[in-house]
Amino acid sequence: MQVKALYSYPLKSAAGISYQEVSVNPMGLPNDRHWMIANPEGKFLTGRQFPEMVLIQVTIASGGLHLSAPNMSDLIVSLEQLTTTSAAHVWGQDFTARSGCAKANEWLSHFLNTPAQLMYIGELTTRFRDGSTPLSFADGYPILLAGQSSLDELNQKLESPVDMRQFRPNIVIDGAPAFEEDFWTLIQIGEVELAVKKYCERCVFTTVNPDTGEKSPDNEPLTTLSGFRNIPEKGICFGQNLEVVKSGTIRVGDEVTILDWAF
Numbered sequence: 001m002q003v004k005a006l007y008s009y010p011l012k013s014a015a016g017i018s019y020q021e022v023s024v025n026p027m028g029l030p031n032d033r034h035w036m037i038a039n040p041e042g043k044f045l046t047g048r049q050f051p052e053m054v055l056i057q058v059t060i061a062s063g064g065l066h067l068s069a070p071n072m073s074d075l076i077v078s079l080e081q082l083t084t085t086s087a088a089h090v091w092g093q094d095f096t097a098r099s100g101c102a103k104a105n106e107w108l109s110h111f112l113n114t115p116a117q118l119m120y121i122g123e124l125t126t127r128f129r130d131g132s133t134p135l136s137f138a139d140g141y142p143i144l145l146a147g148q149s150s151l152d153e154l155n156q157k158l159e160s161p162v163d164m165r166q167f168r169p170n171i172v173i174d175g176a177p178a179f180e181e182d183f184w185t186l187i188q189i190g191e192v193e194l195a196v197k198k199y200c201e202r203c204v205f206t207t208v209n210p211d212t213g214e215k216s217p218d219n220e221p222l223t224t225l226s227g228f229r230n231i232p233e234k235g236i237c238f239g240q241n242l243e244v245v246k247s248g249t250i251r252v253g254d255e256v257t258i259l260d261w262a263f
Contacts, residue, residue, distance in 0.1 A: 001175035001256045003189060004148050009168060010065060012036040012137045013047040014056035015210065016168065021251045024192050026244045027123065027134045028142035029170050035065055036137040037108050038119050042087040042097075044137065047205045050112050052213040067104075069111050077104045082120045088127075090137055095127040097137075133243055141241035144200055145171045145181060150238065153178040154221055157228070162221045165210040167202070167238055173256055179229075181240050186260035191248030193259070201235035 006019040010031040022029050037045045037053065047053045059066040064078035084100030097119045099105075104118035119137070121127065127135045135142065146169035155161035164172060171189070173181065184196045202225060207216040226236045 001173060003171060003250060003252050003254045003256065004174035005164070005169075005172040006250060006252060007165075007168070007170055007172075008032040009058075010035055010060060011056060011058045011067070012044065013050075013053040013205075014058050014067075015054060016165065017058065017060075019252075021249060023247075023249050024143075024244060025247045026142065027125065027136055028138065028244070031060055032142075032170060033136040033138040034120060034122050036088075036090075036097075036119050036121075037112070037116050038088065038099075040115050040117060041089075042099075042117075042119065043089045044091075045112070045114075045116060047208050048203060050114070051205075051208040051215050052112065054208055054210050055213040056111070067107065072107065072111055075104065075107045077101050077118060079120065079122075082118070086119065088119055088121070088137075090127070091139055093127060095125075097121045097126070129243075141197060142244060143170045143194065143242040144239050145169060145173060145194075145196070145242055146239040147176050147178065147181050148172055148174040149176055149178040150181070154225060154238070157224050158221055160220070162206075163210060166206050166208065166221070168205075169239055171242075171250070176256075183262045184240070184258050184260075185262050186245070186258075188257040188259055189250050190254045191246065192244070192250050193246035194242045195245050196240050197243050198241040199231060199234045199237040200239040200241055202238050206238070 007016040008029040009016045012033045057068045061076050067075045081101040082098040086099040088097040099119045108116040125134045231237050
C-alpha cells in the first residue's frame, strides 16, 4: 500500500497542483487553501455556487499567486498587496485574514460575474479547530485522504467514470481494499503520522467536471454514491479527513503503514 498522488489547492475551489514530494506540517500540505475567494463581507465562495472556479489555474509565484482563467489576462498577486486585516467566514467560523488587492478583486469579480474579493491566511493563521489544530480556508480539517480502490469501485457503478480530481483529495492511496480507509485511526507515511478523524461528507461540488467547469446533468457521481455510501448520521461519504500528529516529508510511492484501527 503506497501513496499514489499528492495534491494541494492553493486557491480554495480552483484547480489543484500535483506534487511528487511535499513537506507536511499541522496546517497540511504546502499552500493548501491559503487563498480563497469571498464575497465583500468575507464569506467564502466555492465551486458549489460557482462551478467555473475549477477553471482558474494557480501557480505559486515568488511571494504570491499567479492566476489564469479562460478569456482572462493572467494576474500575479503579491502578498504585499494583501495588507488589510478583514473579517472572514468559513462554515460557521469567524476569524480574520488578509485582503485589499483591488486588481485581484476586480479580476475575480469579472470572471465570476459577482462581487468578490481575494483573501489570504497563510501560516500565521487565526483559525483553529478545537482551539489547537491550525486551519487554512479548508472546510474543516488540514488534509483529505482518498483511496484509489474506493474510486475504482464507484466507477464500476457509473456509466461514465469520474476523475479523482472531482473529490479534491490531498493524498491518494493505492493498494488498499475499497473504503478500508473508513477503519483506520492512525497511519504513518514516511516520517509523517496522521490521525484519521472524520468521514468526508460529499456535496454537489463532486458533480463538477474539472476540465469544463460544468455540473453533471444527472448529478453524478453523487447520485450513485448516495446509493451505497449514505452512512447514517454522517451523510454521503467519500474519503477521510486527517490531522497531522507528526510533521515531515511525504513522497509519491511512500509506503503507508496502519498504526491503529477503529476496531
